[in-house]
Amino acid sequence: MNKIAVKVDDLTVAYNYKPVLWDIDLEIPEGVLMAIVGPNGAGKSTLIKAILGILDPLAGSVEIYGKPYKKQRSLVAYVPQKGSVDWDFPTTAIDVVMMGTYGSLGWIRRPRQKQKKASLEALEKVGMLSFKNRQISQLSGGQQQRIFLARALVQDASIYFMDEPFQGVDATTEVTIINILKELRKQNKTVIVVHHDLQTVPEYFDWVTFLNVKKIATGPVKDIFNDDNLTKTYGINYKVSIQE
Amino acid sequence: MDLGDYFSMVFSDYTLRTITLGTAILGAVCGMLGSFAVLRKQSLLGDAISHAALPGIAIAFLITGAKDSNVLLIGALVSGMIGTFWIRGIVSKTHLKSDTALGLILSLFFGFGMLLLTYIQKQPNANQAGLDKYLFGQAATLLESDVWMMAIATSACLVVLLLFWKEFKILLFDADYTKTLGFNTRFIDILITSFIVLAIVLGLQTVGVVLMSAMLLAPAAAARQWTNSLGVMVFLAAIFGAFAGVFGTAISASQNNLSTGPVIVLVAGVFVVFSFIFSPNRGLLFKQIRISKNRRDLKLYKTLAFMHNIAEDHEDISHPHTIKILNNFQGFTKKSLQKLVELDFVILQGNMWSLTEKGFKKAENLYNQQSHTHE
Numbered sequence: 001m002n003k004i005a006v007k008v009d010d011l012t013v014a015y016n017y018k019p020v021l022w023d024i025d026l027e028i029p030e031g032v033l034m035a036i037v038g039p040n041g042a043g044k045s046t047l048i049k050a051i052l053g054i055l056d057p058l059a060g061s062v063e064i065y066g067k068p069y070k071k072q073r074s075l076v077a078y079v080p081q082k083g084s085v086d087w088d089f090p091t092t093a094i095d096v097v098m099m100g101t102y103g104s105l106g107w108i109r110r111p112r113q114k115q116k117k118a119s120l121e122a123l124e125k126v127g128m129l130s131f132k133n134r135q136i137s138q139l140s141g142g143q144q145q146r147i148f149l150a151r152a153l154v155q156d157a158s159i160y161f162m163d164e165p166f167q168g169v170d171a172t173t174e175v176t177i178i179n180i181l182k183e184l185r186k187q188n189k190t191v192i193v194v195h196h197d198l199q200t201v202p203e204y205f206d207w208v209t210f211l212n213v214k215k216i217a218t219g220p221v222k223d224i225f226n227d228d229n230l231t232k233t234y235g236i237n238y239k240v241s242i243q244e
Numbered sequence: 245m246d247l248g249d250y251f252s253m254v255f256s257d258y259t260l261r262t263i264t265l266g267t268a269i270l271g272a273v274c275g276m277l278g279s280f281a282v283l284r285k286q287s288l289l290g291d292a293i294s295h296a297a298l299p300g301i302a303i304a305f306l307i308t309g310a311k312d313s314n315v316l317l318i319g320a321l322v323s324g325m326i327g328t329f330w331i332r333g334i335v336s337k338t339h340l341k342s343d344t345a346l347g348l349i350l351s352l353f354f355g356f357g358m359l360l361l362t363y364i365q366k367q368p369n370a371n372q373a374g375l376d377k378y379l380f381g382q383a384a385t386l387l388e389s390d391v392w393m394m395a396i397a398t399s400a401c402l403v404v405l406l407l408f409w410k411e412f413k414i415l416l417f418d419a420d421y422t423k424t425l426g427f428n429t430r431f432i433d434i435l436i437t438s439f440i441v442l443a444i445v446l447g448l449q450t451v452g453v454v455l456m457s458a459m460l461l462a463p464a465a466a467a468r469q470w471t472n473s474l475g476v477m478v479f480l481a482a483i484f485g486a487f488a489g490v491f492g493t494a495i496s497a498s499q500n501n502l503s504t505g506p507v508i509v510l511v512a513g514v515f516v517v518f519s520f521i522f523s524p525n526r527g528l529l530f531k532q533i534r535i536s537k538n539r540r541d542l543k544l545y546k547t548l549a550f551m552h553n554i555a556e557d558h559e560d561i562s563h564p565h566t567i568k569i570l571n572n573f574q575g576f577t578k579k580s581l582q583k584l585v586e587l588d589f590v591i592l593q594g595n596m597w598s599l600t601e602k603g604f605k606k607a608e609n610l611y612n613q614q615s616h617t618h619e
């Protein structure tokens with residue numbers, strides 16, 4: 001068995017009174033492409049945000065390669081939902097990608113030639129090099145998503161968390177993202193993706209977690225991606241629509 | 245004194261020079277920090293802070309009994325900060341949204357401040373006259389020491405801005421992501437907010453409690469129209485702010501000492517209106533012109549494509565056709581036909597038209613080109 005890349009223990013998150021995530025235990029082995037699936041409001045994005053320390057959990061702990069997350073931040077990259085930022089912000093594509101280097105730079109130090117070069121390479125990987133000086137509001141939704149992906153790539157992390165990267169993107173972008181996921185797997189990186197489209201889970205991913213406030217199941221797609229778990233996660237008769 | 249006198253005296257007259265320098269510096273620092281407030285969608289925070297500063301001024305006066313502007317501004321700073329933290333507290337601890345919290349704190353503090361002001365005015369203390377200048381500001385009361393204060397605060401702000409530029413920028417764009425990179429977003433946030441509070445407090449004497457937020461927002465809103473780069477925006481906002489300060493003071497000083505605050509704000513407002521209409525990319529005027537031109541071009545090409553359709557059926561592409569055929573086509577006018585002739589796409593002979601080689605080629609590639617430029 002591979003090393004455990006991400007280990008989540010007893011993670012519980014609540015907004016006000018209502019728990020959004022309840023007692024999540026999760027072990028994600030190194031090198032898997034994992035989808036997190038579940039209905040709306042199941043806490044998929046919340047799980048990622050709690051793991052990354054964006055939200056304060058009520059209880060629980062997160063370990064990255066056996067050490068607390070706070071000590072291992074540099075191993076982790078994050079692709080937020082495209083809609084979480086204001087794209088009318090006055091900046092360019094290359095500038096946004098370069099933000100991925102800020103973490104390794106630390107306080108006050110500015111990006112230099114080396115960081116710029118890495119950012120250009122990341123832009124090229126997502127097929128956006130020719131848009132490098134484009135104002136970000138003038139990019140299409142799919143292009144914006146690829147910019148976010150490039151920003152995470154430039155972090156050169158071991159573990160990638162992506163929040164709905166396939167949401168509302170064009171075909172070119174979808175193919176680009178899939179190719180990059182495959183590339184990352186080849187490099188033995190671990191990728192965790194919040195995913196909405198159940199149809200594509202077996203095709204894109206090799207590992208899956210079913211989530212609906214509680215963890216329903218987690219494991220290899222070929223073993224646990226079945227009607228039983230889908231029904232448990234989404235409610236009665238969900239299998240009808242998935243089996244078409 | 246008219247405007248001309250003002251500008252000839254500004255370099256020689258000590259008082260005028262002090263006031264002008266003061267408002268220019270104030271405008272610049274407000275413009276810079278205002279850019280951050282605007283981009284964080286915290287435009288109203290400035291308004292709340294400045295109103296929240298009023299009771300601080302009154303209480304500082306009641307305690308010390310003196311009208312030393314530095315002491316009063318410390319009072320303003322403290323109560324402005326308290327107001328800011330209360331707003332944050334309300335937003336995080338209750339279900340109220342931030343606009344409600346802002347409105348609530350703004351009016352509560354301002355009301356309390358006004359109450360204290362009227363109370364002070366009924367006091368026998370002869371010193372009390374003039375505290376109400378903090379409502380709408382009076383640049384004429386600026387002293388050299390005040391201007392020094394502003395200059396020092398502005399320099400500090402500039403240093404911090406340059407040092408933490410990268411951190412400010414990423415926090416403004418994507419706060420969650422900034423957190424995952426290991427930055428203490430709370431620290432950056434407090435740093436920005438503290439400087440905004442400081443700028444507001446510095447401006448109270450000149451622009452006043454009521455209109456201070458415009459000083460923060462107007463230059464930034466105007467600057468945003470002209471650029472797509474954060475650096476340029478902050479720089480332009482500083483310039484606009486400084487100019488608004490200088491012109492506002494000039495007008496107010498030369499017209500019988502009109503209240504400075506309203507005049508500066510109106511000048512800044514003129515910048516905003518001008519920018520919204522005339523800026524090349526985002527401005528309404530050029531946007532409208534671009535839209536109409538695009539529509540005209542599209543109409544023209546639509547006509548050309550229609551002609552191409554007809555001409556295609558003949559072996560000789562320049563075979564003449566009667567203009568009447570075109571009447572069935574919606575987009576066609578005499579004017580557009582004339583335009584096509586000017587472009588050398590079409591030849592007119594009497595009431596017959598024919599496509600030129602160039603026109604035929606153009607029409608053939610129209611669809612491809614259109615879809616290409618839209619990519």
